[in-house]
Amino acid sequence: MSAMMAFGSAFAAAAILILPGINAQCPDYANYAIQKHQPLSTGRYQLSYMRPEPACRTFNSSVVEDTITSMKTVIKDPDLYRIFENSFPNTLDTAVKWKGVAANNSEEELTFLITGDINAMWLRDSANQMQSYLPLVTANSSSNSLASLYRGVINLQARYILEAPHCNSFQPPVESGIGPSQNQPNPDYFTPPVDSSIAFECKYELDSLAAFLELSTNYYEATGDIEFFRKFQWIDAINTIISTTEALLIGTYAADGSVNTIPYTWSRRTTSATETLDNSGRGNPVQDGTGLIRSAFRPSDDSTIYQLFIPANMMFTRYLDSASTIMANVGNQRNLANHMHNFAGRIREAITKYGIVNHPTYGQIYAFEVDGFGSHNIMDDANIPSLLSAPFFGYLNISDNVYQNTRKLILSKDNAYFMRGPVINAVGGPHAGFGQAWPMASIIRIFTSTDSSEITSTLKELVSSTAGLGLMHESINSFNQQMWSRQWFSWANGLFGQCLLDLKERMPEVLDKSYQ
Numbered sequence: 001m002s003a004m005m006a007f008g009s010a011f012a013a014a015a016i017l018i019l020p021g022i023n024a025q026c027p028d029y030a031n032y033a034i035q036k037h038q039p040l041s042t043g044r045y046q047l048s049y050m051r052p053e054p055a056c057r058t059f060n061s062s063v064v065e066d067t068i069t070s071m072k073t074v075i076k077d078p079d080l081y082r083i084f085e086n087s088f089p090n091t092l093d094t095a096v097k098w099k100g101v102a103a104n105n106s107e108e109e110l111t112f113l114i115t116g117d118i119n120a121m122w123l124r125d126s127a128n129q130m131q132s133y134l135p136l137v138t139a140n141s142s143s144n145s146l147a148s149l150y151r152g153v154i155n156l157q158a159r160y161i162l163e164a165p166h167c168n169s170f171q172p173p174v175e176s177g178i179g180p181s182q183n184q185p186n187p188d189y190f191t192p193p194v195d196s197s198i199a200f201e202c203k204y205e206l207d208s209l210a211a212f213l214e215l216s217t218n219y220y221e222a223t224g225d226i227e228f229f230r231k232f233q234w235i236d237a238i239n240t241i242i243s244t245t246e247a248l249l250i251g252t253y254a255a256d257g258s259v260n261t262i263p264y265t266w267s268r269r270t271t272s273a274t275e276t277l278d279n280s281g282r283g284n285p286v287q288d289g290t291g292l293i294r295s296a297f298r299p300s301d302d303s304t305i306y307q308l309f310i311p312a313n314m315m316f317t318r319y320l321d322s323a324s325t326i327m328a329n330v331g332n333q334r335n336l337a338n339h340m341h342n343f344a345g346r347i348r349e350a351i352t353k354y355g356i357v358n359h360p361t362y363g364q365i366y367a368f369e370v371d372g373f374g375s376h377n378i379m380d381d382a383n384i385p386s387l388l389s390a391p392f393f394g395y396l397n398i399s400d401n402v403y404q405n406t407r408k409l410i411l412s413k414d415n416a417y418f419m420r421g422p423v424i425n426a427v428g429g430p431h432a433g434f435g436q437a438w439p440m441a442s443i444i445r446i447f448t449s450t451d452s453s454e455i456t457s458t459l460k461e462l463v464s465s466t467a468g469l470g471l472m473h474e475s476i477n478s479f480n481q482q483m484w485s486r487q488w489f490s491w492a493n494g495l496f497g498q499c500l501l502d503l504k505e506r507m508p509e510v511l512d513k514s515y516q
Contacts, residue, residue, distance in 0.1 A: 026056035029094045030117050033487040036468060043079035044516045045463065047470030050086040051093055058096040061146055063136045064089055067501070074504055077515040079463050079470075086470045088497025090116075091129040091490040097121075098176035099143075099152055108232050109143065110159075111152025112172050116488035119181045120200035122169040123160065124299055125491045126153050127211035128384065131218055132494030135501055139223040150219045151228060157212050158237035164194040165209065165244040166264050167202040168301065189281065190266040203303075204264045206248075206295035206312035207385050209241045213319035214393065220326050229330050238327065242340070245316070248295075251288025251372065260288070266296055266303075274302035274430050283307050287372025291350030299383035300431040306369035306377055310355040311385035314395040317347040356402055361414065365406040366390070379417050380410040381429035382438030382475075388427065389444045398448055411445065421478025424461045428475060432485050436475035439465075440492045443472075443499045455503070455510050462496070463515040472496050 029052065036048040054060065068085055075081040095114050102108035113126040130153055133146050140147040160170045172178035180197050194202050220229065229235070247263045254260050265281035277283040283296055286307050293316060295309040324340035327333045357367045357376050366387050367376035380387045388410050391398040398404075409415055410427060419428040419437035427441035428434075442462055446455050465481045466473070472493045474486030503510050 026052060030488055033471060034469070041078045041082035041470070043077060043082070045079045045466070045468060047079050047082040047086075047466060047468060049082070050469065050471050051089065057089075057093045059092040059099070059149065061089075061092055061133075061136075061144075063146065064092060064133065067136060071500065071504070074508065075500065075511045077463070077511075077513065080459065080500075080511070080515050082470050083463065083466065083472075084497055084500050087472055087493035088132065088500075090471070090493035090497075091132065094488065095129065095490045096149070098172060098178060099149070100175055102155070103175050105232070108155050109148055109152040110156045110173055110175065111149050112156060112176055112178070113149075113153055114490075116490040117486060118169075120169045120171065120183070121156070121160075123157055123208040124168070124205070124211040124384075126157070127215040127218075128491045129494050130215060132498045134218050134222060135498070137219070137222040139225055147219070147223055147225075150215070150222075154212075154215055154219060154228075154234065155232055157215065158233040160198075161209070161212060161237045161240055162233060164199045164202065165240050166190075166192065166204040167194055167199040168205050168208045168297070169200040171196075171198060171200050184268070186269050188266065188268045191264065191281075201301075203266065203297040203301055204248075204295065205297045205299060205301070206245070206293050206309060207299045207315055209245065210312060210316040210319050210385070212237065212241065213323040214315070216326060217319055217322040221322075226326070226329050229326055235327070235330065235333065235336075238323065238336070238340070242336075242343070245293045246343075248293050249291065250294075251290070252282070252285040253288060255288070262294075264296060277303055284371060285373070290354050290372040291346050292354060292370075292372070293347065298381055298429075299385060300381055300429050302381075302429065302431050304369055306371040306375060308354065308370045308372055310351060310366055310368060310370065311387055311390065313347055313351055313355070314390055315385040315393050317344040317351070318393060318395045320344040320347075359405070359409065362405045362409045364402050365409055366402060378409070378415075380406075380415055380427055381417060381431075382427045382441035383429065383431075384440070384444065386427070386441070386444065388441065388448060392444055392447045398450070407448065419478045423478050423481045424465045424476050425478065426461075432475035435477050435479065436483075436485065437478045438475050438492075439472045440474075440495060443492070443495050446499055447502065450507075452507060452510055455507065456513060456515075459510070460515050 040046040097114045098112040115125045137146045171180040183201050190202050250260050266277050267281035268276045270276055292308040292313050294307040295312045297303055320340050321344035324337045328337035354370050355366050356364055359365045368379045369377040387406050390396050396403055417428050424437045426437035428436045428438050442458050446458050449455050465476050467481050473484040474489045477483035
């Protein structure tokens, strides 16, 4: 326990104590999630039962409960089932911090969704947390439905984007009555400035804006509810996303060699290079006119080395194009819909031109980051969007030759952040450090594979590496599963459940196997 707690101590200050509306006797899940609870699973790993009592869960969904029950006959291994049982409902059980309506419009649903052990709402995390339940979402006007949760997250994200489009995570809405949390003891320095009562952190990450487009696409395609997008602030948020990202097409230097004023800068007093940007908060130079959108930070919340971050541009163009379909169907927005579609097309062309590079061993591959001057960063990071996850979020087909070359590199020692060892072999990243493999990357490996032996071996590593706790960690030391970070990480938990539901449909025989 001490080794685990030491590794996760950086997050202790942000832990949630009591979820509002929950009985005061309910346990603090930040502590609950690092202790074993009966009944243990009947497999060799004797995994803990990690769900709070029903009265302590933050949102109850009968369709989710029915799915958990039905999967017991599908997943034959008791330890694999226990992880599914714990992880799939984790966002609903623990992370719906507040659900209500806007102060100025009782029809505008709002959902404040925390990541888990940090009392803030990330645009990226909350979109992905909801995506875990996408297979179960149908059109439903009830405030107790998964569709209602989706609408609430979309509406609150739209508000956040309008207030601070360069920020990545946000404080509770004023309607919730929950006070803001402090992120850093020292102030961050960034432009444009944002009030700390609105934003928890203002690291500009292109994938945060892409996440809003993804969330919108997922809800629309699941429900066909076009009327929802005609209301509230969705169209205004899209306009803000377009203006924000178009402004970040700018390079470091103008045509005459003068230095451009860029619309976003960031610096933080820190001992970690990934927490700040050099060149007075502007980052490394970027070539003008590439057609790629800058991103100061990665989805790991680590700073980019070269700001033309390819995975985020992939995700943004994919969902900007799908969101243009929504916009076309809203009515009276044909010009904006066409603009979105054309903008997405230009970004895709730029990715092909600048993002594909030649590797001496693997041939043509996608670079992780480029600068437009010819420099590129060959690696991948565990967080989504990643290069590994490109088929998962629909940018390309899994059979794409350049992707397959890239995938082979990513899952080898030639990826500087592929962590190898006897416990788990998976992509990691500088966020958690050397030797720390991320289960999230293992899950994406499964999503992007049709090889049953690869999927089976990856599942075996996941089942055997939870330190007996039966939930998905943020990262695990590849040589010592007792050294992990973030036990209460709802996105990774939900993604695992989503993965097993996917396997049920496309490779059910994998769930028949023993993982003992």
